[in-house]
Amino acid sequence: xxxxxxxxxxxxxxxxxxxxxxxxxxxxxxxxxxxxxxxxxxxxxxxxxxxxxxxxxxxxxxxxxxxxxxxxxxxxxxxxxxxxxxxxxxxxxxxxxxxxxxxxxxxxxxxxxxxxxxxxxxxxxxxxxxxxxxxxxxxxxxxxxxxxxxxxxxxxxxxxxxxxxxxxxxxxxxxxxxxxxxxxxxxxxxxxxxxxxxxxxxxxxxxxxxxxxxxxxxxxxxxxxxxxxx
Numbered sequence: 001x002x003x004x005x006x007x008x009x010x011x012x013x014x015x016x017x018x019x020x021x022x023x024x025x026x027x028x029x030x031x032x033x034x035x036x037x038x039x040x041x042x043x044x045x046x047x048x049x050x051x052x053x054x055x056x057x058x059x060x061x062x063x064x065x066x067x068x069x070x071x072x073x074x075x076x077x078x079x080x081x082x083x084x085x086x087x088x089x090x091x092x093x094x095x096x097x098x099x100x101x102x103x104x105x106x107x108x109x110x111x112x113x114x115x116x117x118x119x120x121x122x123x124x125x126x127x128x129x130x131x132x133x134x135x136x137x138x139x140x141x142x143x144x145x146x147x148x149x150x151x152x153x154x155x156x157x158x159x160x161x162x163x164x165x166x167x168x169x170x171x172x173x174x175x176x177x178x179x180x181x182x183x184x185x186x187x188x189x190x191x192x193x194x195x196x197x198x199x200x201x202x203x204x205x206x207x208x209x210x211x212x213x214x215x216x217x218x219x220x221x222x223x224x225x226x227x228x229x230x
Contacts, residue, residue: 096121117141157192194218
């Protein structure tokens with residue numbers, strides 16, 4: 001992810017965004033308090049205004065007051081459904097601030113929630129919430145996020161709606177060269193994948209060669225059951 005002072009670096013887009021808020025809407029931002037500006041953006045129906053604000057460069061973090069104000073106002077923009085889906089996805093992908101990501105995590109559009117779920121700057125508790133999302137595509141994005149806990153990965157590997165591609169990703173837990181996590185928990189995730197009815201045959205064949213007996217036996221059993229049904 002980019003540094004906080006470079007996120008939103010849209011060049012001259014920041015000037016045009018400010019003009020959109022101040023001139024096009026007839027709202028004088030320079031005279032508004034934080035609460036007044038937040039309320040204005042939260043209830044605006046002007047998509048162009050909201051989208052322009054979403055693309056503004058953030059102030060220098062050294063100016064704590066201006067930076068805090070800007071991120072607070074972006075929360076209002078993120079929570080306004082008149083902000084275009086494209087810009088809500090942009091904020092979900094590029095922001096690192098919990099107040100904004102939490103707002104977007106409950107967005108009615110699943111593509112926005114999936115973008116939050118994939119954001120590696122998420123707090124682990126937020127990713128954990130999204131592994132429980134009603135939409136499977138959001139859950140799958142969260143399960144691939146490095147912030148996801150082992151408990152959430154285990155439950156995801158057991159989820160009968162999770163697709164073969166995500167299960168294949170989970171089947172590689174603990175096998176990476178630079179792996180530093182708990183080997184026992186990683187093996188439990190791989191075993192859960194081996195027992196999942198959606199695991200692909202290729203994934204099962206690979207797990208049938210796993211170095212951990214419990215994983216290997218679960219994959220062999222699943223393959224055997226598949227062959228009996230053919």
